[in-house]
Amino acid sequence: MKKEMLINVLQPEESRIAIVEDGVLEELYVERNSLENLVGNIYKGKVVNIEPSIQAAFVDFGVGRNGFLHVSDIEYQYYKHITENGENKAARGRNSKGRRINERSVANKPPIQEILKRGSEVLVQVIKEGIGNKGPTLSTYISIPGRYLVIMPGLQRVGISRKITDEDVRKQLRSILTQLAPPPGLGFIVRTAGIDRSAEDLQRDLNYLLRLWGTIVGRIKKLPAPVEIYSESDMMIRTIRDIYNSEIDTLYIDEPTAYQRARDFMKVVLPKHVNRIKHYTGSDPIFYNSNLDDEICSIQNRHVPMKGGGSIVIDQTEALVAIDVNSGNYRADDNAEKTAFKVNMKAAEEISRQIRLRDLGGVIVIDFIDMREEKHRRSVERRLRDLVKRDRARTKVLRISPFGLIEMTRQRIRPSLRRSMYEDCPSCRGTGQVKTAESMAIEVMRTLMTTVYKKNISRLVLNVHENVANYLNNKRRKDINSLEESSNTVIAINARTDVEPEHLTARCYDDIGNEVNF
Numbered sequence: 320m321k322k323e324m325l326i327n328v329l330q331p332e333e334s335r336i337a338i339v340e341d342g343v344l345e346e347l348y349v350e351r352n353s354l355e356n357l358v359g360n361i362y363k364g365k366v367v368n369i370e371p372s373i374q375a376a377f378v379d380f381g382v383g384r385n386g387f388l389h390v391s392d393i394e395y396q397y398y399k400h401i402t403e404n405g406e407n408k409a410a411r412g413r414n415s416k417g418r419r420i421n422e423r424s425v426a427n428k429p430p431i432q433e434i435l436k437r438g439s440e441v442l443v444q445v446i447k448e449g450i451g452n453k454g455p456t457l458s459t460y461i462s463i464p465g466r467y468l469v470i471m472p473g474l475q476r477v478g479i480s481r482k483i484t485d486e487d488v489r490k491q492l493r494s495i496l497t498q499l500a501p502p503p504g505l506g507f508i509v510r511t512a513g514i515d516r517s518a519e520d521l522q523r524d525l526n527y528l529l530r531l532w533g534t535i536v537g538r539i540k541k542l543p544a545p546v547e548i549y550s551e552s553d554m555m556i557r558t559i560r561d562i563y564n565s566e567i568d569t570l571y572i573d574e575p576t577a578y579q580r581a582r583d584f585m586k587v588v589l590p591k592h593v594n595r596i597k598h599y600t601g602s603d604p605i606f607y608n609s610n611l612d613d614e615i616c617s618i619q620n621r622h623v624p625m626k627g628g629g630s631i632v633i634d635q636t637e638a639l640v641a642i643d644v645n646s647g648n649y650r651a652d653d654n655a656e657k658t659a660f661k662v663n664m665k666a667a668e669e670i671s672r673q674i675r676l677r678d679l680g681g682v683i684v685i686d687f688i689d690m691r692e693e694k695h696r697r698s699v700e701r702r703l704r705d706l707v708k709r710d711r712a713r714t715k716v717l718r719i720s721p722f723g724l725i726e727m728t729r730q731r732i733r734p735s736l737r738r739s740m741y742e743d744c745p746s747c748r749g750t751g752q753v754k755t756a757e758s759m760a761i762e763v764m765r766t767l768m769t770t771v772y773k774k775n776i777s778r779l780v781l782n783v784h785e786n787v788a789n790y791l792n793n794k795r796r797k798d799i800n801s802l803e804e805s806s807n808t809v810i811a812i813n814a815r816t817d818v819e820p821e822h823l824t825a826r827c828y829d830d831i832g833n834e835v836n837f
Contacts, residue, residue: 324563326555326572326581327605334554337611338562344614346562347676349740350554357382357445357455359551361535363544364457366439371432374425377454378443381545384454388443390431392458394473397441398434440544447731463528463535463549466560466588467513467521468496470528474506482511499525505532512564524588556584562711563589570596573605618676619741625669629662633673639682642670646688659688660695664702671706680712680731689723700725746819753820756786760795763787766825767799771806775835778809778828784821788814 320341327335331352338346350356364380366388377385428434435441447456462471477496479489492509495518501507507528513521531549538548551557555577563570572578578598585593599605606612624630628649634641644666650658670685685703690696700719707714712730719725743749754762763783771779783791791799791812803810815822827835 322567324558324567324570325599325605325609325611326558326570326577328555328572328574328577329605335606335615336554336558337606337609338567339609339611342609344609344611344676345672347615347618348554348558355382356448356551356554358448359445359557360547361442361444361461361463361549363539363542363546363548364441364443365544366435366437366441369432369435369437371430374431376431376435378441378457379545380443380457381547382455384449386443386445386455386457387453388441388457388459390428390434391425392446392456392460393428393431393434394459394461396473397459398429401429401433442539442548450731462508463531464510464561465524465528467510467516467524468528469508469510470532471506471508472504472532474508475504476506477501478506478508480508480511480513483509483514488514495521501525502529505529555581559584560588563592565592568595571599571605572596573599623669623673625662625665627665629665631666631669631673633677633679635679639684640679642683642685644670644685644687656691656695659690660692660699663687663690663695663699667699667703667706671703671710674707674729675710680729683727683729685725685727687719687723687725696723703727746821756784756790756820759783759787759821759823760790763791763823764795764798766823767802767810770825770827770837771802771808771810773827773835773837775829776808776827776837777830778811780811780813780826780828782813782815782818782822782824782826784818785814785816786820787823788812 322341323339325337325339327337333352334350336348337344362380362382364378364386366376367379367385368377370376374390376388378388379385441459442461443457443459444461445455446458449455460471460473462469477493479492483489483492492513496507496509499518499522507525509521535549538546542548552560555572559570559581570581572581575598578596582593582596585596601608604612606615621634622630622632624647629647630645632643632645634643644663646658646662649662666687673679674683687699690699696719700716703725704716707716707727707729710729714727714729716725716727744751747753763781767779767781770776799810799812802808827837829835
């Protein structure tokens, strides 16, 4: 399988990174330079308000919008003085029998009003971008990723990524990391990229993170809140650091400065792979030759056809994403059960791909075609679970319901690609529908009946869309003439083509042409 990473940073307003497998777009990352990305940044903030009813605090961290800090995201060091002699085992993540428990459970923490007060200074990291009117979500559990390790000062132990499931590998990595003797009081997690890496590679990454943390501590002590302490790298460096692996044959970059920066970064983290970075010098845009631009343009289409027949329909709402699977004209041996099973298996592949491409998050409900046989239902369920394992975002898939529905959740870190690239239509305000000409004509007639009989009005001018004006002049002209005669008022209707379908403005004038307010 040929796997490539295409990095398009030629346009100063936007950065785009695509991962292509055998000519098929599998992952897409888009970042607008005009939209500041806060996720991963660390700030020294100040608590401005505490809401005991939702066990949360609002923190001013210097970006204009207050961040949301829930009690579950408050680290032990902030409330150890509340526990008896600072030795509460539950707060440290152990139960009475010494077994590890959920350190972030609200049940193991004091109420937030006892932990924080207005004006308290807290070191926070943005873990989720603000969406709509909601501010960014913050956490005091600080984590800074390197290439192979993640430093987590509040963890105070070494750990292994949950995505590494092989017990032998986990024991080996834990042994290597313990031998490196990280400083006490700092926690470290080995990332999946750390598999099969030598102790020297991990030591190099450990030293880099320790130097970085030392710099951060110095800024924390010197600078008053609210202030930025640490800023994440740009998208290109983050993607190479977090996503690049030996499976990717080539990285193509279309901008010379970015190309050199990528090579310099790769020399530090993976010197043996520097030659995989190539400078794209073609005359056509880097995405053009792979037909990626056409696919990106259609990526937000509601209807997604599948190869060989069948389709899926994706609808995003405020609270969840609904995905419907349709068989279309696909048929398998005139057998309804076999047709449903094959379409659903194909749909599982396309759905997992679309979820990654569109960066959908939150609750996702998938309506597969009904299947009667239990083995088919479980096969589709297992197939979807296997496919979402490659997703970097955390996902959880529930069992298929008797109605053929699968509910799943996907970690939402930043607004979806649609929210980043599109805005609501000013005509329909995001609903996808506008009033018909008939509906607007009825509204116009009501406006006329409540206006023409007011004092001092002798002339009324309406501005409406061309379709509405045609409806009024052709089908309601008799009613308008009756209103003119009974109210002794002249009614003029101006047809406009440069306005939205629901546009309606009215101006009233007296006998000498002065405008009358109403």
